[in-house]
Amino acid sequence: MSETHPQGAPWRNFYGRRHGKQLNAAQKRYLEEDLPGLAPGPVSHEENPERRKLDLAARFGDRPLWLEIGFGGGEHLVHQAQAHPEVGFIGCEPFINGVAMLLGKLRRARPGNVAVHAGDARDLFDVLPDGSVAKCFLLYPDPWPKARHHRRRFVTPEHLEPLHRVMAPGAELRIATDIPDYVRQTLEEVPRAGFAWQAERAADWREPWDDWISTRYERKALREGRRPHYLTFRRV
Numbered sequence: 001m002s003e004t005h006p007q008g009a010p011w012r013n014f015y016g017r018r019h020g021k022q023l024n025a026a027q028k029r030y031l032e033e034d035l036p037g038l039a040p041g042p043v044s045h046e047e048n049p050e051r052r053k054l055d056l057a058a059r060f061g062d063r064p065l066w067l068e069i070g071f072g073g074g075e076h077l078v079h080q081a082q083a084h085p086e087v088g089f090i091g092c093e094p095f096i097n098g099v100a101m102l103l104g105k106l107r108r109a110r111p112g113n114v115a116v117h118a119g120d121a122r123d124l125f126d127v128l129p130d131g132s133v134a135k136c137f138l139l140y141p142d143p144w145p146k147a148r149h150h151r152r153r154f155v156t157p158e159h160l161e162p163l164h165r166v167m168a169p170g171a172e173l174r175i176a177t178d179i180p181d182y183v184r185q186t187l188e189e190v191p192r193a194g195f196a197w198q199a200e201r202a203a204d205w206r207e208p209w210d211d212w213i214s215t216r217y218e219r220k221a222l223r224e225g226r227r228p229h230y231l232t233f234r235r236v
Ligand SMILES: C[S@@+](CC[C@H](N)C(=O)[O-])C[C@H]1O[C@@H](n2cnc3c(N)ncnc32)[C@H](O)[C@@H]1O
Pocket: 016, 017, 069, 070, 071, 072, 073, 092, 093, 094, 095, 098, 119, 120, 121, 122, 139, 140, 141, 142, 143, 215, 216, 217, 218
């Protein structure tokens, strides 16, 4: 079993980066020592791999589950987990350097309500029980600017349909992006997948959420003069 392709999981194309520059000694240690204990498991022992699901009660008791997809360096995830000790948090990120950065922050902040899936969100959707996610954050997903790459974007049925299945009715989905064409695709595809856009006035998408903390990617976008959009949906 590999860290990125769990045994029995369907084969999937992944176009992003899994590794960046060489990890330092401390980061390697965090991955070795901390990551195994932060796994979102255990998974139930069903014969049929498609029926194997995470036992969330064993991990988080009766806390509601929040999910952050592609947490990057983890600053938003740690901020939310500390602000909401009453929720259980799963962070999902296939870029191992980002995972190592999150683990460094978790060592310092020690929130105690965070689990980490160091891999693709689609593999996590396979094992999340239906309707189990009470809130989901998708913050600055990879923009894939070239038209021929738009189908690699996260806001496509391949990702949105299983996300819809694992989210609870009425659960909130927050999407931030600085790319106007990503806004277009999001507003086309996400409602089609069964989520209702909540904006009533321009301020609702121009201004960040009340409990927002700017991410690394957002700070770069702002430095480079791009405008953030904050899109809030509810799972219908
Ligand atoms: C542009 S970065 C933004 C990172 C962070 N959210 C921020 O705002 O700084 C997008 C992140 O999504 C991650 N990502 C891409 N595809 C993913 C997938 N299928 N599942 C989970 N994360 C994914 C990438 O590895 C990358 O770290």
